[in-house]
Amino acid sequence: SFHLSIRHVSKTYANGVQALNNVSLDIPPGMFGLLGPNGAGKSTLMRTLATLQEPDEGEIFLGNIDVVNQKEELRKTLGYLPQEFGVYPKASAEELLDHFAVMKGIMNRTVRREVTENLLKQTNLWDKRKQKLGGYSGGMRQRFGVAVALLNNPRLLIVDEPTAGLDPAERVRFLNLLSELGENSVVILSTHIVEDVSELCTNMAIINKGQILLEAQTSEAVAAL
Numbered sequence: 001s002f003h004l005s006i007r008h009v010s011k012t013y014a015n016g017v018q019a020l021n022n023v024s025l026d027i028p029p030g031m032f033g034l035l036g037p038n039g040a041g042k043s044t045l046m047r048t049l050a051t052l053q054e055p056d057e058g059e060i061f062l063g064n065i066d067v068v069n070q071k072e073e074l075r076k077t078l079g080y081l082p083q084e085f086g087v088y089p090k091a092s093a094e095e096l097l098d099h100f101a102v103m104k105g106i107m108n109r110t111v112r113r114e115v116t117e118n119l120l121k122q123t124n125l126w127d128k129r130k131q132k133l134g135g136y137s138g139g140m141r142q143r144f145g146v147a148v149a150l151l152n153n154p155r156l157l158i159v160d161e162p163t164a165g166l167d168p169a170e171r172v173r174f175l176n177l178l179s180e181l182g183e184n185s186v187v188i189l190s191t192h193i194v195e196d197v198s199e200l201c202t203n204m205a206i207i208n209k210g211q212i213l214l215e216a217q218t219s220e221a222v223a224a225l
Ligand code: ADP
Pocket: 013, 014, 015, 017, 018, 019, 036, 037, 038, 039, 040, 041, 042, 043, 044, 045
């Protein structure tokens, strides 16, 4: 069936730091939490899944798609929300989302208007759509990032340390938004905050020093922490 399968993935940077050491995970559709301290290798794994860098060893499959060797195939069905979502401050949310939609290949203007309207409503930005992104709060920028990441209806959504810069109210709003995403895609949430995982994720893993220490259902794992 449709799983994200990470098999024996290793990565050592040019400076000799081994960021990933024989990482294997089998991730079903739904919310999956990757929990670990700073420097554990989370971003390296997230960037590898997002086809932004390649592992030295190992293989990764999303269903039948070979993530390392079929990057273009994967990108059609990938959503990636990086740690800090950079935006053009002078554009409005509406303008920039429309622009990203064109870049993702949604060429029909009517379709595009419908897709972007739905996403701006889903991310609670519809009332602020005409406002320049430079005036957005951190939480609003993160939610805009989700709207962009969801444009192509991804089957794999990578969310890297999303709550780091958010105040408590924004954090709750952001986590609620993620929790509404369907069970038809694999959503990986990387974080160093236990509550992000325990509140949202059905399954989880703990990573430290590039190695997976535990892979379990969150209810079991959190009881043991
Ligand atoms: P995390 O996201 O869990 O904080 P990272 O994947 O960013 O972990 O980093 C894992 C380790 O790899 C850290 O020791 C970090 O300093 C190192 N590292 C990350 N990126 C690079 C890079 N581009 N070049 C060299 N070392 C890196």
